[in-house]
Amino acid sequence: MLLLVDMTENKPYQDPNIPQAFLKPYNAEEHETRIYKLWHDSGFFNPDRLPIRHQRPFTIVMPPPNANGNLHVGHALAITLEDIMIRFKRMRGFKTLWVPGADHAGFETQIVYEKKLEKEGRSRFKMDPQDLYKEILAFTLENKANMEAQVRALGASCDWSREKFTLDPKVIAETHRTFKKMFDDGLVYRGSRIVNWCSKHATSLSDVETESKEKTDPFYYFKYGPFTIGTARPETKFGDKYVVMHPDDKRYAEYKQGQKIDLEWINGPITATVIKDEAIDMEFGTGVMTITPWHDAIDFGIAERHKLDREQVIDMRGKLLPIAGEFAGMKITDARPKIVEKLKAKGLLVKVDEKYVHNVPVCYKCETVIEPQILPQWFVKMAPLAEKAIKAVDAKQVIFEPDNYRKIFLYWMKNTLDWNISRQIVWGIPIPAKICDSCSFAEPDLENELTTCPKCKATLRADTDTFDTWFSSGQWPLLSLGYSEGSDWKQFYPTDVMETGSDLIFKWIPRMVIFGLYLTGKAPFHTVYLHGLVNDASGKKMSKSKGNVINPTDLIVKYGTDALRIGLVVGNTPGTDLSLSENKIKGYKNFGNKLWNITRFVLTSCEGIQILSTNAPDHNGLTPEDTKLITELHTLVADITKDLEDYRFYMSAEKIYHYVWHTFADIIIEDSKAKIAGTDAIIKTSRQLTLFYILTTCIKLLHPFMPFVTETIWEHLPIANKKLLMIEKWPEA
RNA sequence: GGGCGGUUAGCUCAGUUGGUAGAGCGUCACAUUGACGUUGUGAAUGUCAGAGGUUCAAAUCCUCUACCGCCCACCA
Numbered sequence: 160m161l162l163l164v165d166m167t168e169n170k171p172y173q174d175p176n177i178p179q180a181f182l183k184p185y186n187a188e189e190h191e192t193r194i195y196k197l198w199h200d201s202g203f204f205n206p207d208r209l210p211i212r213h214q215r216p217f218t219i220v221m222p223p224p225n226a227n228g229n230l231h232v233g234h235a236l237a238i239t240l241e242d243i244m245i246r247f248k249r250m251r252g253f254k255t256l257w258v259p260g261a262d263h264a265g266f267e268t269q270i271v272y273e274k275k276l277e278k279e280g281r282s283r284f285k286m287d288p289q290d291l292y293k294e295i296l297a298f299t300l301e302n303k304a305n306m307e308a309q310v311r312a313l314g315a316s317c318d319w320s321r322e323k324f325t326l327d328p329k330v331i332a333e334t335h336r337t338f339k340k341m342f343d344d345g346l347v348y349r350g351s352r353i354v355n356w357c358s359k360h361a362t363s364l365s366d367v368e369t370e371s372k373e374k375t376d377p378f379y380y381f382k383y384g385p386f387t388i389g390t391a392r393p394e395t396k397f398g399d400k401y402v403v404m405h406p407d408d409k410r411y412a413e414y415k416q417g418q419k420i421d422l423e424w425i426n427g428p429i430t431a432t433v434i435k436d437e438a439i440d441m442e443f444g445t446g447v448m449t450i451t452p453w454h455d456a457i458d459f460g461i462a463e464r465h466k467l468d469r470e471q472v473i474d475m476r477g478k479l480l481p482i483a484g485e486f487a488g489m490k491i492t493d494a495r496p497k498i499v500e501k502l503k504a505k506g507l508l509v510k511v512d513e514k515y516v517h518n519v520p521v522c523y524k525c526e527t528v529i530e531p532q533i534l535p536q537w538f539v540k541m542a543p544l545a546e547k548a549i550k551a552v553d554a555k556q557v558i559f560e561p562d563n564y565r566k567i568f569l570y571w572m573k574n575t576l577d578w579n580i581s582r583q584i585v586w587g588i589p590i591p592a593k594i595c596d597s598c599s600f601a602e603p604d605l606e607n608e609l610t611t612c613p614k615c616k617a618t619l620r621a622d623t624d625t626f627d628t629w630f631s632s633g634q635w636p637l638l639s640l641g642y643s644e645g646s647d648w649k650q651f652y653p654t655d656v657m658e659t660g661s662d663l664i665f666k667w668i669p670r671m672v673i674f675g676l677y678l679t680g681k682a683p684f685h686t687v688y689l690h691g692l693v694n695d696a697s698g699k700k701m702s703k704s705k706g707n708v709i710n711p712t713d714l715i716v717k718y719g720t721d722a723l724r725i726g727l728v729v730g731n732t733p734g735t736d737l738s739l740s741e742n743k744i745k746g747y748k749n750f751g752n753k754l755w756n757i758t759r760f761v762l763t764s765c766e767g768i769q770i771l772s773t774n775a776p777d778h779n780g781l782t783p784e785d786t787k788l789i790t791e792l793h794t795l796v797a798d799i800t801k802d803l804e805d806y807r808f809y810m811s812a813e814k815i816y817h818y819v820w821h822t823f824a825d826i827i828i829e830d831s832k833a834k835i836a837g838t839d840a841i842i843k844t845s846r847q848l849t850l851f852y853i854l855t856t857c858i859k860l861l862h863p864f865m866p867f868v869t870e871t872i873w874e875h876l877p878i879a880n881k882k883l884l885m886i887e888k889w890p891e892a
Numbered sequence: 893g894g895g896c897g898g899u900u901a902g903c904u905c906a907g908u909u910g911g912u913a914g915a916g917c918g919u920c921a922c923a924u925u926g927a928c929g930u931u932g933u934g935a936a937u938g939u940c941a942g943a944g945g946u947u948c949a950a951a952u953c954c955u956c957u958a959c960c961g962c963c964c965a966c967c968a
Contacts, residue, residue, distance in 0.1 A: 184930070353966095371965075378968095390968060403968090440967050448968045457966040518965080531966095563896065567963080570895070574964090665963085696904080698961090730905050730916075735897080736962085738904055742917060749930040760927035807908070813915070825932075832926090 180875055181759030185752045187719025190871045195311055198870075203886050204318045206256040209249070210886060217253035218654040219245060220636050220684075221317060222663070223260030223325060224310070226303035227268040231701070232693045232739065233660060235711035236731070238313045239724040240690060240808060241658050245316055246863035247803050250889040256651050257317040258639045259310065261303045263326045265587040265628035266368070270360070270524050272298055272586070284361070288585045288623070295586045296326075309712060314720050314866045316885065321647070323639045325631055326588070330638045334631045335591045337678065339603040346540050346677075347580075349594075349601040353452075353459040354579050356532040357522040358477035362583040363536060364522060365627055366576065367666050369529050371518040378515035379499060380445070382507045384422030384431060386411075389444035391515060392451075393498045394491045397425060397483045398470040399449035403461060406435040408446050425502060426484040436461045453533050473530055491530075534581075535601075536624075537590060541575035544673040548572050551682045557672060560688045560806045561734040564664050571665045580627045587625030594622050633670030636683035654684045661689040661734050688806055689734050693727070696740035714744055721865035722748035728864060729812045750816060751868045754861070757824055758872045761854045764835045765847045770877060773855040773887075776848035782841065785849040788827060792853055797892035799860055815860045823853055856890045 202208035206216065219241050224234055241257060249255040272295045273283055283291050303324065310317070323330060341347040354363040376391050386402055402420070404411045414420075418433040431449070438461055439446065452462035452469035462469050474480055479494055481487045486494045502508050520529040549572045551557055552565060559565040581590065593609040594601045597617035602609070609619055631638065636657070640648045653675070659667065668687055675683030694700055695707040702708065714723045726744040731737045775793075778786055795818055802811035827850070834846045855876065862869040862884055873884035 181927080184928080388968085392968080438966080438968095443967045450968085455966075455968075457968070460966070517967085520966095567896065570964085662963090692962095698904085732906080735905090740904070740917080743904080745930085746916070749928095752930050753928065756928035756930090758927085763927070802908085805908075809906075810908080813906075817915075824928085828927075829932085 181755060181762070185755035185868060185871075187721060187748075187751065187867060188716075191312070191314075191720055191867045194867050194870050195314065198316060198883065198885055199311075199319070201883055201885070203249075203883065204257075204316050205320055206254045206318065209254060212252050213249070213254040215253055216256060216651050217245070217248040218256045218258075218651040219656050219658065220258045220639050220654050221260055221315075222657075222659045222667075223262035223323070223632075223635070223639075224306050225264040225267055226261040226299045226306050226324075227264055227271045228302060228306075230306060230309040230313075230711055232709050232711045232714075232727075233690075234309075235313055235714075235723060236690055236693055236727045236737070237658060237660065238310060238315050239727050240688065241656075242313070242315050242317075242724075242866070243728065243803075243808055243863040244656060244658070246866060246885065247889070249316070249885065250859065250862065250887060252888070256321070256647075257315070259307075259315070259317040259319060259322045260635070260639055261306060261322070261324045262628075262632065263299055263324070263586065265625065266360075266362070266364075266524075266582060266584060267628070268295060268299060269584050269586040273360075283585075292585045312712070312715055312720060314724065316866070321639075325628075325635075325638075329641065329644065330631065331588050333638050333642055334588050334626065334634065335603075335605050336643075337634060337674070338591065338626075338630075339605055341539065341677075342603050346544065347537060348540065349535060349537050349592075349599075350577075351533050351535045352538065352577070352579070353456050353531050354534050354536055355520065355529045356475065356534070357525065357527050358475065358530055359525050359527040360522065360584070361475060363532075363534060363579055363581060364529070365579055365629070367629075368523050369520040370523045370526075372521045372526065373516060374519050375514050375516050378512040379502075380509040380511070381502055382509055383424070383447075383449060384420045386447045387445045387509050388447055388449050390448070391517065392495075393502065394479065394483075394486075394495050395451040395454050395472055396449060396498075397479075397486075398453075398472050399424075399451055400429055400431050401434050401450050401462075401465075401467055402431045402447060403434045403436050403439055403450055404447045405437060405439040405441045408439070408441050410446065423505065423507070425498065425505075425507075432467075434461065434465055434467070436464065454531050456531055459531070459533070469533065471533070473532075475532065477530060535594075536579050536581035537592070537622075539578040539580055539630075541577055541673075544677055545572040545575045545669075547676045548669060548672045551672065551676055557682045557684065558686055560686060561732070564661065564687065564689055564734060567664050568669060571669055578627075580630045581622075581624040582627055583624055585625065587628060588631055590622045590624050590626055592622040593619040595619050629666065629670050632667060634674045634678070636671055636675060637678060642678070652679065652683070653681045656686045656688055657684040658688040658690070661691055664689060686806070690731070691734055691736035693737050693739050696738055696742075698736070698738045709739060709741070714741070718744045718748040719751060719867070721751050721868045724866075725750070725812055725816070725864045728808050729816065731809050733806065747816075750820065751865060753820060753824060754857075754865075754868060755872065757819070757828065758854060758858075758875070760828060761850045762875070762877075764831065765851050768844060768847050770848070770851050773852070773859075773878060776852055780845060780848060782845045785845045788849055789852065791822075792856060793892045796856065796860065796890045800889070800892065803863075812864050815857065815864070819857050819861070823857060827853065858884065859887055859890050862887075 221241060224230060245255050245257045276283060355369050356363055378389060378391050379393055380387050380389050383402060414433045416433060416435045420431045422431055438457055450458035450461055452458045453471045454473060472480055472482055473491060477491055479486050479489050521527060522529060549569060552568060591603055591605050592601060593604045595612040595617055598615040600612050600614045612619055636654050640652050642648050671683050675681060699707060722744050726747045775789060799811045799814055831846050831850060834842050837843060858869045858872055870884045
């Protein structure tokens with residue numbers, strides 16, 4: 160191998176074999192695996208093994224890809240952007256650490272696995288939770304290896320020796336400690352509050368795990384004593400015994416708070432109580448409604464304010480409970496028309512609007528309509544935590560790229576609801592708590608010591624729920640650096656940049672800021688760089704059902720990783736969605752070959768002259784024309800460096816591309832042909848030195864974007880004491 | 893209902909602090925045994941969504957309007 164062999168010092172370059180490599184077009188497939196191994200084996204992915212000049216840390220924590228399938232092209236973009244930052248900073252002399260990870264992705268993975276079970280005619284509800292866990296673990300580990308191979312194929316220069324999995328025992332232990340600490344600080348509590356319940360998956364979901372879906376349903380008006388009430392959900396109305404109106408509504412001024420009214424209802428006579436609450440919209444319907452606190456968030460709020468009774472009507476599988484009388488045991492969708500029929504028969508149906516358009520929350524995975532339920536769950540008290548996050552962002556301790564995401568972040572932090580962190584699924588980090596079913600006692604028990612309730616002496620049971628994935632992911636910058644266990648954390652925290660998809664601005668970013676500030680007093684990163692969604696060529700969102708999903712691996716096979724990388728970056732401004740056409744990637748494959756041939760030309764042209772370093776040639780040996788070319792190059796270097804420092808990757812990539820092709824190749828090289836072939840030795844030598852210098856500078860500038868082809872070319876350059884391009888010094892302007 | 897973003901060449905998009913519009917792809921013409929045909933040279937195409945304002949000067953700053961996209965939402 161001629162790879163890492165240093166060229167013999169002070170000997171003119173005249174190896175006739177080297178340009179041989181350039182006689183055929185650049186073939187990415189031939190080099191990429193080998194080059195990646197070379198980088199990996201060099202140890203330079205690990206900051207501790209970088210040469211001495213690398214002192215100041217620069218850290219990125221990779222958003223851990225879900226270990227439940229293949230990478231999509233959005234991952235490819237993320238990995239590319241992060242690798243560009245890391246490679247740039249490494250060449251600039253930073254002690255760069257990029258921590259890779261793999262996400263067990265709790266609910267997401269469990270769903271993927273449940274679909275697999277479904278196909279096999281099995282169900283998780285018939286399985287022992289332990290067995291289910293083991294099966295999902297095996298499935299995840301298999302996919303994890305696959306995912307890691309894809310990250311490598313993208314050229315990621317991350318430190319695999321520090322890779323973390325979100326279910327590593329240490330990660331679990333840290334998460335447990337945080338839970339306990341928050342409980343002790345009064346920031347985590349167990350409460351019976353209304354939660355989003357998916358009856359298909361039989362688990363509660365956070366607000367970000369639900370979506371709104373527009374539905375058209377009939378809207379019914381019923382006679383309720385002296386009132387007419389409107390509802391789209393008659394099946395919840397069995398237990399309704401409060402009738403609510405706005406305190407300022409003059410139409411109902413005669414009815415007073417707390418007044419009892421006897422009336423006939425679905426299953427017989429009841430006594431209703433009048434409640435006045437400002438949550439009522441006087442403009443909507445009749446301005447009067449009855450409430451179902453167990454199955455509606457607004458109603459729950461009203462019941463909380465007025466301390467009203469609440470009663471469960473629908474069970475956890477979506478069926479009516481005995482309170483529904485003759486309808487008990489029926490699915491709500493089947494029961495609805497029958498209930499309406501009965502009310503009609505009793506003369507209580509006033510009218511029906513057939514086409515009532517409204518938004519209903521659905522499970523973001525299966526689109527099952529969310530049934531709000533009151534459940535005892537663990538909650539994080541958000542307000543005090545969010546307040547710290549707002550302060551940190553206002554003080555510019557965290558900046559957003561692009562800046563408009565700051566507004567979205569702040570909006571989110573100013574409108575927090577307490578966060579339900581309990582999930583009724585096995586695939587996740589277990590909640591280390593003991594619960595008393597006889598009284599309200601519930602406490603974290605990390606050491607598994609509690610057996611009897613200190614309050615009522617009943618036997619305690621272990622919580623069988625797991626944490627919402629974001630509870631641990633929210634601590635990822637700390638967990639991935641081994642918070643509280645080693646020296647990494649002290650050296651590399653706070654990290655520098657968090658690069659992730661713009662859709663995570665509310666799911667993930669706020670939680671990381673909150674946990675970072677809460678646990679360490681410092682925000683976990685100073686810059687949030689958000690890339691947009693990668694859409695198909697016509698700007699449509701990629702989805703399996705549309706069949707327009709572009710698989711990054713296919714593109715790598717066809718055009719090479721470098722072409723994919725630079726194609727994803729050029730013209731892709733942060734925060735804005737990208738339309739990706741295969742043609743664009745193809746164009747950059749051609750660019751790789753162009754660069755390859757430029758090198759061939761320069762090496763051929765420089766044959767016989769003594770070139771040893773990649774420093775700028777001495778001005779004394781240069782013609783004024785060549786001095787000018789070098790000055791222009793240096794302007795470009797300064798420009799590109801500034802763009803990279805300011806996260807304008809799309810600009811820097813385009814500038815270097817344009818310079819290499821349309822200035823260096825089209826103008827400078829064309830102009831050089833006559834000079835190289837000419838008889839004026841001074842002009843010839845000057846141009847040879849200039850060409851070589853421009854080439855090596857461009858190779859360095861391009862390295863973060865197209866690491867494979869540049870490293871391959873670098874291998875073939877006649878330079879003394881050559882090391883890997885990956886750790887070469889970034890060009891000075 | 894609220895918020896955010898967009899509207900620039902046929903398409904996809906740049907345009908950093910205001911200084912007479914750019915790239916890639918595509919189109920057309922021409923060239924070429926050249927480092928590279930995975931090429932080169934040249935050409936065409938824009939009332940920078942519309943209206944008003946600030947300014948010596950606006951694609952860029954301000955206001956309003958229209959349309960498109962996305963996100964959020966506890967009007968039963």
